[in-house]
Amino acid sequence: MQKIDYRKELNPAQLKAVESIDGPYLVIAGAGSGKTRVLVHRVAYLVEKGVKPEQILLLTFTRRASEEMLRRAALLLDERCKNVSGGTFHSFANMILRKYAKLLEISNNFTILDQSDAEDAVNFVRAKLGYHKSEKRFPRKHAILEVISKSVNKSSQISDVLYDEYPQFMEFAEEIKKIRDEYNKYKRQKSLLDYDDLLVFLKNLLSHHEDVRAGLCAKYKYIMVDEYQDTNKLQAHIACLLAADHANIMVVGDDAQSIYSFRGANFKNI
Ligand SMILES: Nc1ncnc2c1ncn2[C@@H]1O[C@H](COP(=O)(O)OP(=O)(O)OP(=O)(O)O)[C@@H](O)[C@H]1O
Ligand SMILES: [Mg+2]
Structure with missing residues (x-):
């Protein structure tokens, strides 16, 4: 039995997005219209359907947003949702690169330069x-x-x-x-990486090491990206590489014009 009554929790358009599971989806809706709510419910919906929380990858732009989303999902369903993989693009890149640094000929002990460190290095x-x-x-x-x-x-x-x-x-x-x-x-x-390097190196890892990319793609069966309007080309490319085999990716954003299209992926716009 389902613990959550999705019909009661969501309006019809939101419900449709939550129940749309396989394939690439682009959700465009106005600010404050309940986009994050859709993703939170979709996480719970997938977990209720038996998807392992670790197989869900939730990417956002600020750590706060990511923690908040996972917290909301856990409140909604149960603690299982806390095991959902995710974070910011940068924290995700950091985690993956620590593991595969050697392939890129960098030390896995690399130090991350924050904005002010990076400016000092430039100086x-x-x-x-x-x-x-x-x-x-x-x-x-x-x-x-x-x-x-x-x-x-x-x-x-x-x-x-x-x-x-x-x-x-x-x-x-x-x-x-x-x-x-x-x-x-x-x-x-x-052995220093600035914030941009985290993304560039992750993109290079995924583009040049097919075994790693395929492994991550198999691991993260459902990918979701919140605040997609803030995604830059590099991040869009990363998301695309991660989802390349199964194409189970839902991105939500509030501005259609600033959204990069995915190479090869034909989004069902709902
Ligand atoms: N169907 C609904 N029933 C009850 N509350 C809702 C519903 N849809 C949205 N809300 C509430 O509206 C508020 C805004 O929702 P949410 O944060 O998901 O919107 P958003 O589109 O992600 O906003 P933003 O553009 O700021 O990211 C939240 O408090 C959310 O719980
Ligand atoms: Mg939101």
């Missing part, structure tokens, strides 16, 4: 290259890291990021590229 590299901040108009460490990060997350060239968003720094494109290359070298030498 260090800039000084080493002889680009001085006293030169007027040369971007500050914060801006340099922002440009580098955007180019990584959008998979676009430094010069394109500058052209689109930082035209005032166009003249420094070559210097910023050099800083980027040197910063990457510096991180590799010292």
Whole structure:
């Protein structure tokens, strides 16, 4: 017998999303309309159907959101929901990379650079290259890291990021590229990964090590992503690789326009 009366808990559109199990689904609905509620109920629904909680992977953008979601699911059903796999894209990447670091020729003891550590490293590299901040108009460490990060997350060239968003720094494109290359070298030498590296390395792991990707895909049979409108290209690519074999992925978001389409996956939009 089902413990939860989903009909009572959800409106018809929400119920349909909860009961849609196999295949890729894209759920677009307005802010505050109950998207997270759908995912929470869907977790409980899958567990009630006999899916092992560990086989469900729930990805979100903030740790708070992820803990809150699992807490709500546990309240709704029972403690089993606490064993659902998940977290932020970054925490998930961290967990997986600790295990498979060797395949990427990095130490599994890598240290994660937070934003301010990363800015300091950029600053260090800039000084080493002889680009001085006293030169007027040369971007500050914060801006340099922002440009580098955007180019990584959008998979676009430094010069394109500058052209689109930082035209005032166009003249420094070559210097910023050099800083980027040197910063990457510096991180590799010292076994440092910044937040973007976590995503890039996970993507590389999944793209270049088919056995690992297939193993993770088999492990996480149901994947859900909340706040999908905030997903960048890199994260969308990761989700796509993780779900490639079974395509059981539901992503929910509130803005259709900012949503990246999945290569090869044809979403049923409900
Ligand atoms: N069918 C429903 N019955 C009762 N309460 C509901 C229903 N749908 C949504 N709610 C309530 O509305 C509030 C907003 O829901 P929820 O947080 O799931 O929305 P959301 O779409 O994820 O919002 P956001 O856009 O902020 O992420 C919550 O308190 C939720 O419990
Ligand atoms: Mg929500």
